[in-house]
Amino acid sequence: MSIAAYDAYARQLETLVTDVAAGRWSRVADDVTHALNGQASAELRRMVSRADRRASGSFFTTGGVRQSYEQLLTRSTASVRSRVIWDPTCGGGDLLIAGTAQFLLGATPAETLTVWNRRVRGHDLHNPFVTVARMRLVLAVLERHRAVGSDAPLTEQRWRNAFPQVQVGDGLNALRQVSNSRGFGGQLLLNPPYGMDAALPGCTWSTGKTSLAATFTAQASAAMAPGGKLFAVLPDVLRSGSRYRAWRGQLTERLVLEEIRPHGLFDDHTDVDVFLLSAVRRAGGHPGAAAWWPPSAATTNRSxxxxxxxxxxxxxxxxxxxxxxxxxxxxxxxxxxxxxxxxxxxxxxxxxxxxxxxxxxxxxxxxxxxxxxxxxxxxxxxxxxxxxxxxxxxxxxxxxxxxxxxxxxxxxxxxxxxxxxxxxxxxxxxxxxxxxxxxxxxxx
Incomplete structure (x- = not known):
């Protein structure tokens, strides 16, 4: 079962959007709730083997970790309502949905899409994931409008062409391209692959096989313009492992670390402990001390x-x-x-x-x-x-x-x-x- 098997779920979501965009809520309201809350991850586990999910780093941000991530966004002082959000490893779109939850709605779903289409970016290597992410974002727009009583029909052309900047592509290469230009000044939302791969050429904090999550995060920090924000879900080994001390040092030089919060297991199906990170790209100055551990885990006088x-x-x-x-x-x-x-x-x-x-x-x-x-x-x-x-x-x-x-x-x-x-x-x-x-x- 390869990732291509997930295309069946993408087609299922397109059928659901067809009904919802036409206003046929009475028979599909519960389906929309499921589609926006965990179903995409459950269907991935059902349709794609664990070996293929591990090989591609495909573990969607759902359940408790997504709730913690949403809280992280809410606690941030960033003006998210006026910024572009970008997830370079968007998967099924969970982090993008969490990011758009802070966006203001237009008068109608069509007006909302006109604005949000310019403010939401995403990349993923797998076409079924991109389709699922786009359809779930459309459902999120329609569901929010229905909740406030401003729902209206949406033409098929509008929803099929919605979120054009969520596209198939190599997010790591996209980050590298941005880092060579003016930088990204919006909000980077990140739950990168957790596997291992060769360190990038010129990497100063690691050699040989290293964590892809560390590579993505380091590249994301390099791609950010001063004032840009990063919100990430990362394996705890990056926070606490001795091997990643230099990686932590590089991030501290580039970023002001606003919050570092251990979460626990990623989910009931993934035996990896993770932590949540929010940070701002420095405009200059000297890095301060970074609290990678809670005060209760600080170094004591005698050890x-x-x-x-x-x-x-x-x-x-x-x-x-x-x-x-x-x-x-x-x-x-x-x-x-x-x-x-x-x-x-x-x-x-x-x-x-x-x-x-x-x-x-x-x-x-x-x-x-x-x-x-x-x-x-x-x-x-x-x-x-x-x-x-x-x-x-x-x-x-x-x-x-x-x-x-x-x-x-x-x-x-x-x-x-x-x-x-x-x-x-x-x-x-x-x-x-x-x-x-x-x-x-x-x-x-």
């Missing part, structure tokens, strides 16, 4: 790094040769949910750095709000024994600078405390804990 050397286990099992002495080999699979354990029974030949107990390990993979095998997120396990151990790189290791087992026991108590659990969930909601975050965990 774990004051008492422990923190790093990743040295063994990359599928890459490191089985050379050297045979030693106990610790992986996440052997760990209990919490507490202590003696030397692992598993053994491996390893010629690299070994760790001498006692030390504490943490699983790198975790989910906000919970840990593995009944432990809290970030729970540590004290490793005891009298032999050096090879530790897998899926574990984070904390070696005491002084104090031995007693200091390790203190760390277990700190990691299981409610303050650290809350701090972690505020600071990093992506699936992998980072060494930088663990080093920064509050000790007090």
């Amino acid at each position: 774990i790094a004051d008492h422990f050397r923190v790093g990743v286990g040295p063994v990359v099992d599928n890459r490191d040769p089985h050379d050297g002495p045979e030693v106990p080999y610790l992986t996440a699979r052997e760990l209990p949910g919490q507490g202590k354990m003696d030397l692992p029974l598993r053994r491996r030949r390893f010629d690299g750095r070994l760790l001498n107990p006692p030390f504490v390990v943490m699983r790198r993979t975790s989910r906000p709000g919970q840990g593995a095998k009944g432990g809290a997120r970030g729970t540590g396990i004290l490793i005891q024994g009298d032999q050096p151990v090879a530790v897998d790189n899926h574990l984070i290791v904390a070696e005491p600078l002084t104090g031995g087992a007693a200091r390790c026991q203190e760390l277990l108590e700190v990691l299981d405390g409610p303050k650290v659990v809350h701090w972690l969930d505020e600071r990093i909601r992506c699936r992998h804990l980072t060494v930088t975050v663990v080093r920064s965990l509050p000790w007090d």
Whole structure:
């Protein structure tokens, strides 16, 4: 099932617009409500395989995350009623519908379209998505006019030609073209693909495979004219991951960050935590401090790094040769949910750095709000024994600078405390804990 299968839903919406534009609301009012509220995403999941959706980065902004996005727009101080809005990865049009919700209506649907056609821009690589976005925007216009009692018939020519600037095209290339001109001074609405691709030529904040969401956002910030605004839904790894520190620095140089708000899971069908961002393109001056984390997740005076050397286990099992002495080999699979354990029974030949107990390990993979095998997120396990151990790189290791087992026991108590659990969930909601975050965990 390729994206082309979604064309059937696009044709279904065209039939619905035909009825609504002719004023036949009595039999289709509920259909319009569904079309504007989640149906486009549900039909995408039904008609297009998950593999094809993932390959194309096609996950529409619906449900709770769209509500949060609408609130973000409402809280903004921007004069949205007089600006152009542009979604360079518009999909089914959810963000454009949210953006036009702030627009004033004309006296009739036809008058509204005359104005809005000049103020709404969108790009997507897939023709069925563009058709769905345009038809849903028309339905949004007709539904709002009906709600205020100013509905009137709309000719087929008017609605079929509505929103001509929502078109098939490469949004990333469009952003690059704009960045080479005067810049876009309106409002950029962005929920970019979350997959990985090669960094663009000349990229200063990443090399090799990198997040497409980061690439789109960096290009969007470059495309904005001073005073232009950005409203984005982005994967939380960009906010909290160590790899994207330089990306965050570049955005801080270009943008005044008005609001950064962790949201949680994108939706019930997409296991990715996201955050919401609103920002304004700087007109000049020096960048200030950017609050990428809530105050409750700020760096404290004393952290774990004051008492422990923190790093990743040295063994990359599928890459490191089985050379050297045979030693106990610790992986996440052997760990209990919490507490202590003696030397692992598993053994491996390893010629690299070994760790001498006692030390504490943490699983790198975790989910906000919970840990593995009944432990809290970030729970540590004290490793005891009298032999050096090879530790897998899926574990984070904390070696005491002084104090031995007693200091390790203190760390277990700190990691299981409610303050650290809350701090972690505020600071990093992506699936992998980072060494930088663990080093920064509050000790007090």
